Amino acid sequence: MFAPRGRTGLAHRPHFRFACLAGPGAAFIVVALLLPLLSIVVFSFWRTESYELYADWNLGNYRDLLGEPAYRTFFLRSLAMAAAVSLVCLVVAWPVAYVIARHGGRYRLLFVLLLAAPFFTGVILRVTALQGLLGPIGLVNMALGIFGMEPVGVLMYTPFAAGLGLVYLFIPFMVTAIYLSLVNFNFELLEVAKINGARPWRAFVEITWPLNWIGTAIGLVLVFIPCLASAVTQRFLGGPQATSFGMSLAQQFGETGTWALGSAMGVFLFLASLVVILVVRRTIDLKRSGFTGALGA
Amino acid sequence: MSGTSVPDAVLRLQSVTKRFGAVTAVDRIDLAIERGEFFALLGPSGSGKTTMLRLIAGLERPDEGSVTIGGRDVTDLPPYARHIGMVFQNFLLFPHKTAAENIAFPLRMQRLPRAERDERLAWALKLMRLDGLEGRYPNEMSGGQQQRVALARGLISRPALLLLDEPLANLDRELRSEMEVEIRRYQKELQIPFIYVTHNQEEALTMSDRIAVMRNGAFEQVGAKTEIYTHPATAFVAGFVGHANRFEGRLVELSGDFARMDWKGTSMLVPKPRSGGPGAAIQYAIKFEDLEVARSVNGFDLAQRNWLNGTLRDVIFKGQTANYIVVLADGSEIVISSAPRGLDLRPSEPVIVHWPVARGTSFPV
Numbered sequence: 001m002f003a004p005r006g007r008t009g010l011a012h013r014p015h016f017r018f019a020c021l022a023g024p025g026a027a028f029i030v031v032a033l034l035l036p037l038l039s040i041v042v043f044s045f046w047r048t049e050s051y052e053l054y055a056d057w058n059l060g061n062y063r064d065l066l067g068e069p070a071y072r073t074f075f076l077r078s079l080a081m082a083a084a085v086s087l088v089c090l091v092v093a094w095p096v097a098y099v100i101a102r103h104g105g106r107y108r109l110l111f112v113l114l115l116a117a118p119f120f121t122g123v124i125l126r127v128t129a130l131q132g133l134l135g136p137i138g139l140v141n142m143a144l145g146i147f148g149m150e151p152v153g154v155l156m157y158t159p160f161a162a163g164l165g166l167v168y169l170f171i172p173f174m175v176t177a178i179y180l181s182l183v184n185f186n187f188e189l190l191e192v193a194k195i196n197g198a199r200p201w202r203a204f205v206e207i208t209w210p211l212n213w214i215g216t217a218i219g220l221v222l223v224f225i226p227c228l229a230s231a232v233t234q235r236f237l238g239g240p241q242a243t244s245f246g247m248s249l250a251q252q253f254g255e256t257g258t259w260a261l262g263s264a265m266g267v268f269l270f271l272a273s274l275v276v277i278l279v280v281r282r283t284i285d286l287k288r289s290g291f292t293g294a295l296g297a
Numbered sequence: 298m299s300g301t302s303v304p305d306a307v308l309r310l311q312s313v314t315k316r317f318g319a320v321t322a323v324d325r326i327d328l329a330i331e332r333g334e335f336f337a338l339l340g341p342s343g344s345g346k347t348t349m350l351r352l353i354a355g356l357e358r359p360d361e362g363s364v365t366i367g368g369r370d371v372t373d374l375p376p377y378a379r380h381i382g383m384v385f386q387n388f389l390l391f392p393h394k395t396a397a398e399n400i401a402f403p404l405r406m407q408r409l410p411r412a413e414r415d416e417r418l419a420w421a422l423k424l425m426r427l428d429g430l431e432g433r434y435p436n437e438m439s440g441g442q443q444q445r446v447a448l449a450r451g452l453i454s455r456p457a458l459l460l461l462d463e464p465l466a467n468l469d470r471e472l473r474s475e476m477e478v479e480i481r482r483y484q485k486e487l488q489i490p491f492i493y494v495t496h497n498q499e500e501a502l503t504m505s506d507r508i509a510v511m512r513n514g515a516f517e518q519v520g521a522k523t524e525i526y527t528h529p530a531t532a533f534v535a536g537f538v539g540h541a542n543r544f545e546g547r548l549v550e551l552s553g554d555f556a557r558m559d560w561k562g563t564s565m566l567v568p569k570p571r572s573g574g575p576g577a578a579i580q581y582a583i584k585f586e587d588l589e590v591a592r593s594v595n596g597f598d599l600a601q602r603n604w605l606n607g608t609l610r611d612v613i614f615k616g617q618t619a620n621y622i623v624v625l626a627d628g629s630e631i632v633i634s635s636a637p638r639g640l641d642l643r644p645s646e647p648v649i650v651h652w653p654v655a656r657g658t659s660f661p662v
Contacts, residue, residue, distance in 0.1 A: 195377070196406055198406050207391060
């Protein structure tokens with residue numbers, strides 16, 4: 001005979017319930033995210049020959065990656081591009097997010113959605129559209145031509161054009177991140193600062209900026225990391241001087257079929273992104289950010 | 298009444314008006330605040346008192362009129378050029394700064410030398426009894442501590458004027474009465490004029506020297522707090538300050554300083570209203586504590602008293618006093634506040650409510 005288990009049964013234990021809730025999602029993340037990542041790590045220590053992967057463990061891919069000046073150039077170029085794009089996005093997005101959060105009234109959400117509207121189409125289409133705008137027979141240069149002016153060379157297949165494209169692609173992330181931070185910001189604190197003698201700019205530096213730094217940092221990460229890896233934009237808009245680390249990486253998996261080297265590049269990119277995140281994390285002091293929740297164990 | 302003749306007023310408002318759309322939030326206000334004065338702005342919510350404070354602070358610009366602080370016209374100056382302090386209902390401390398950093402903020406904005414800053418900070422911490430809490434963040438402090446930090450921040454730069462917008466409304470009752478006493482002590486010590494906005498008449502009466510009762514953007518009455526309490530200028534003030542019973546009736550005849558009033562067939566002798574002759578509708582207000590309740594009126598000179606018969610419905614014991622609720626012959630209720638000791642009345646006992654004729658105030662309606 002079994003004793004009735006009643007409320008002490010497995011189904012009533014809180015841990016079991018949480019496991020039921022979180023389990024499927026966690027399993028999905030493990031399968032869909034960690035396993036491929038792990039396989040990339042494994043491949044990066046293998047060897048490719050004639051489009052075939054061979055499981056002989058070696059460090060050759062990393063030696064090539066770090067030794068070959070071209071890869072270093074691509075990486076530094078991508079790093080510089082990501083930094084410049086993040087900075088431009090930051091400077092452009094802050095006032096936009098601020099105005100929407102402060103003065104958008106009940107249309108705030110609509111404005112943010114409008115900014116994200118280009119997302120409804122897809123990356124290739126957006127980049128192509130930009131190509132149509134900036135290219136030699138694009139709208140800008142055509143218009144200049146009609147008035148008998150020289151086309152603006154810097155807009156046509158240059159790193160600058162690629163950067164412009166990246167800013168256009170990623171600025172909605174930055175605006176959204178800063179906006180979400182600002183809608184939770186108590187603007188009354190600025191009045192307090194002003195009464196206590198702070199000029200508007202000082203009030204921004206003392207109050208608004210530090211209290212919205214977490215959101216801003218999230219925006220920076222959301223822009224910087226995809227920019228670091230980006231390939232498509234540079235390919236369509238950048239011309240030969242804009243070849244990025246991401247483009248080279250894509251090539252390893254495509255044209256040249258050197259998967260092992262590509263995997264090593266992927267691991268390198270992953271580690272670089274991790275470093276960026278850790279650096280940003282270091283700048284965040286929860287107490288100094290006005291974070292009021294429990295700090296946890 | 299406006300007090301604009303005060304020669305060296307710290308703050309002077311001249312016909313200050315502020316409209317929001319069709320609503321006139323502050324309507325041609327004249328006011329002068331003297332050095333060392335504790336001034337309360339008392340009124341129900343929506344009466345314009347917070348708008349007035351914001352106009353003084355420079356957070357709003359008046360549509361008409363001028364604001365002068367310390368003899369300087371600041372009407373067009375932003376808040377940071379006015380050298381004032383302000384304390385808010387919800388404290389509004391900077392959440393990412395420690396108590397000490399919050400308090401020293403105004404001094405940093407003034408670019409005071411470090412040594413002087415530290416000295417002032419130590420002074421403010423001591424004054425507000427915040428020693429030992431310097432390093433705490435706002436969310437690590439109790440409401441009372443946060444409010445003291447807010448007060449310290451408002452006072453540390455020794456502003457020309459401290460504005461307080463319902464600073465105690467978010468504190469519990471016990472802490473509130475403690476802070477009432479403390480705030481008044483700081484004010485008297487520092488001799489900085491305080492302008493204290495509240496809808497709580499007890500706060501206004503406890504702390505201030507002078508009170509302005511506001512209604513619909515204008516002053517109903519401005520005066521010393523005892524004056525406001527004992528001689529309300531309007532029926533609104535009588536109803537808003539203190540607890541009063543109200544009788545609405547008709548003026549029968551005037552005799553000297555008194556008027557005979559008919560209230561539902563009962564004749565009462567009341568102080569003469571400001572205007573109105575026989576037949577005019579008047580309202581008579583008398584505070585709970587000005588009434589007396591007894592089993593009989595033996596031993597009183599009834600020529601100098603009004604009295605009403607009724608039945609005691611309930612006694613609400615409040616500690617120092619008790620409220621006696623009496624149902625009158627017509628079914629209406631009046632309240633008498635009295636020391637509970639010595640009165641051994643029981644509910645449903647017939648009683649007589651009586652009071653000297655000179656008490657209370659009557660107003661033309």
